[in-house]
Amino acid sequence: MRFIWACCLFFAVAQATDWADVRPAHQPQPPLLRRPHFSKNRIIGGENAVEGQFKYQVAVLIEGAGFCGGSLIADDVVLTAGHCINNFAFWEVHAGALNFNNIDEPGRVVVSTNVSVLHEEYNGVVINNDIGILKLSEAVSGPNIAPVRLPSRSQENTTFAQSVARVSGWGKSSDNSSSINVDLKYVDLRVITQDDCLAIYGPLIINENKLCCDADGGASSTCNGDSGGPLVITEADGEATEIGIVSFGVSLGCESGWPAAFTRVTWYLDWLEANAGVTIRP
Structure with missing residues (x-):
């Protein structure tokens, strides 16, 4: 059985996650x-x-263990994949980041949120309507932060x-x-x-x-x-x-x-x- 995986990575186990056991259409090649x-x-x-190249890019830490990317589409709204939201309740968004481990890098803004909107027809089995948003508790801004x-x-x-x-x-x-x-x-x-x-x-x-x-x-x-x-x-x-x-x-x-x-x-x-x-x- 070939599995389709979604690309979220968990720090705690540092392993890929298979999100749905859906067989691709035909041969592996x-x-x-x-x-x-x-x-x-x-x-x-x-x-x-480089600094300022992707002002809209954010990192999303999921309940202290999971990791996804995302993009600012407003100064207080993050667009991300539905599977980065589904069945989770708390997210920490890092805006203006380059080196994720350098929490003190200049211009980084970190905001936590527990407010999300998952597409109402999200289907994790066939990975359909894989879209959601995070609503931040405060607007983020800075020289290296801007919506896409x-x-x-x-x-x-x-x-x-x-x-x-x-x-x-x-x-x-x-x-x-x-x-x-x-x-x-x-x-x-x-x-x-x-x-x-x-x-x-x-x-x-x-x-x-x-x-x-x-x-x-x-x-x-x-x-x-x-x-x-x-x-x-x-x-x-x-x-x-x-x-x-x-x-x-x-x-x-x-x-x-x-x-x-x-x-x-x-x-x-x-x-x-x-x-x-x-x-x-x-």
Whole structure:
């Protein structure tokens, strides 16, 4: 049995968590996809972020033991994966962080919360509607802290296929790693077509509210600990827009070559406007 895993990492046991026993559509070796032409740097061994590069990125410590990523979508609201919220009651959000272990680094703001909103149709078995928000007890601000832009209404039907997108997080540096990365890292990935992702994972798992990115044969991908983190594109005005939330991979491993899967943010614009109190651009 092949298992789909969501990418949340637990400090206490420092092991990957299998979140659903869903069999991928077919053989363990995914079909070859056209490879991107950018470098093979990755969150698994990827490039370190620099101060102020990802002002929207936050780290989410779950009940003192679990770890996820997230993004600020308002100065007091964090967007993350549903499985980072489901069945939990307390979160500690670190904004403006680079080296997670350096609690005294300049500009870091830490806020605790017990207020969350999980999507009402979240399904952990097939990892569907994997989206939720945390409402902070106070607004966060600072020179290295700012919300990310959400997609506009005009982008609701955009697939983003073939776009180069950037994902960031503190996830594991390899399948053999026993813990998350200390430093925030990032990598550029290519969004693949819905048909390509569907052919690999099958219709039980892949639907219109998810998108996938090519893992470049296992050289570039997300991994355990990156869950909930933002996948962004850079638009013509130079601003980052979040199009995906790190959701799951396959239990064959982060370096197996299977696509990384994300919650498609454009599918949830109405939900975000209603539950997060944000205004979606036309």
